[in-house]
Amino acid sequence: MMAARTLSRSEKAQLASQLRLSCMRIARRVRFESQSEVAPHQLSVLARLDDKDRTPRELAVIECVSAPSMTKTVAALVDRGWVLRTDDPTDGRQVILSLTRSGRSALRAAIRAREGWMATRIEGLDDEEIETLRLATEILQRVAAT
Amino acid sequence: MMAARTLSRSEKAQLASQLRLSCMRIARRVRFESQSEVAPHQLSVLARLDDKDRTPRELAVIECVSAPSMTKTVAALVDRGWVLRTDDPTDGRQVILSLTRSGRSALRAAIRAREGWMATRIEGLDDEEIETLRLATEILQRVAAT
DNA sequence: TATTGTTATACTCTATAACTATA
């Protein structure tokens, strides 16, 4: 990596602005180009259930939506056969939500649809550009996790 | 820039996946953190009117929504005093939409709200990371425009 | 009493179909 000079405050602000715009445009393109049968908020929930089972309450908090809203979203996923409801044996108030086999495969398909567009774009770049994006991705991952 | 080695096909796919996720997470964070009084679809329309006046039809096509949907969105913006409707002097069927002074300032404020979060993140990075993001932003801009 | 989840109700954004006015 070449020696990097210190950017002025306004140069940093400009970079922040352009980087934000680029990320939002790419996110938008990915959403638009990959028409899957899973709606965005449904996909979000399926993804949350991929690593572990969760309660509706947990999902509502994670997704920053109200409990009734999550009730509806979950009901739709159960209707589609993607999510299974189980009573919690230790707490009668709670239900445990888990992905069905079909839900997991719907999730995989939706993710593949999203990856497609981006993968095509990456393949059109040269080695140096790819290396830059590889380094940038590590930074963006940290930034997004902040 | 250090010499870049050629990534395998699957390494590229993995990079595409991680980069996509990072962009989407950042876009999501920006949307969530910057609670502005302008709804996302309204902001989108205001931004389209920033550089030039447009008809409802043009906006509907650009934003990929139906004409009636755009009618409603525009009506709300006119109600808020952010957009002005003018009859097209040469074609009685059309209306010309333009930003009012107040609409332009609402747009500016909403954009500033979005920039805030990202600018703070950028300022927390060191010179080399910033240089990487600067180079990556140029690539991402091209990719997003594809 | 506090917590989990649902139901009731309403608002917003979206869509398609049908309508009006103009070209």
Next chain:
DNA sequence: TATAGTTATAGAGTATAACAATA
């Protein structure tokens, strides 16, 4: 006839308030 825009109507997704069941 074709096009620009609106109105009518309906379907999601969201919210708050009120309720039921359980801890």
